[in-house]
Amino acid sequence: MEQIESSIKPIPFAGEAVYAKLSDLTYFEGLKEMFSSDKLQEKGVDIDWNKVTFTTDSVTIPTPMAQISLRICDRDPFKTIKFELGGIPVEANLWIQISPVDAVRSKIKLTVRYDIPFYLKPMLKGKLSHLPEGLERLGDMLAAISY
Numbered sequence: 001m002e003q004i005e006s007s008i009k010p011i012p013f014a015g016e017a018v019y020a021k022l023s024d025l026t027y028f029e030g031l032k033e034m035f036s037s038d039k040l041q042e043k044g045v046d047i048d049w050n051k052v053t054f055t056t057d058s059v060t061i062p063t064p065m066a067q068i069s070l071r072i073c074d075r076d077p078f079k080t081i082k083f084e085l086g087g088i089p090v091e092a093n094l095w096i097q098i099s100p101v102d103a104v105r106s107k108i109k110l111t112v113r114y115d116i117p118f119y120l121k122p123m124l125k126g127k128l129s130h131l132p133e134g135l136e137r138l139g140d141m142l143a144a145i146s147y
Helices: 015-022 023-037 038-042 121-128 133-144
Strands: 002-005 010-011 059-060 067-076 081-085 091-100 108-114
Touching: 002 133, 010 133, 015 091, 015 108, 023 059, 108 133
Parallel strands: none
Antiparallel strands: 002 108, 010 108, 059 067, 067 081, 081 091, 091 108
16 A cells, blocks of 8 residues: 655635534535646546535446546544545545634645555556656645635
8 A cells, every 4th residue: 555645735714614514525516627727638637527426425427438436435523534545446535624724724645545556566667757746736726625
């Protein structure tokens, strides 16, 4: 199992508000337009964002190769949200850890753990090198949300 962690991101909102928004994935449905940009298509991300579905506990993304899902598998109210990736032959989890600073501020840290079958490692090696940067960007995006 490999593990990558983001840096700690300060958030100018209470931990309860951060947890409430991030633990309900239907919130992110309103952000579809942000992801359906030409910049993503230029990078080879060809997803029909109109077919992406959101529920309280999961996001399902149909791709030409598989139906990928990100599902909340565990919640520890106001502290941790744990996700698991499904639909691909890679075992992967994402944790969002939320820590209060005071009554109106908090901080988050993201952790990804993954286990790639040996036969896929050569094919994914280049893509995996971008994972730390992507995790930092995701952390920055989550820190920028108005909770």
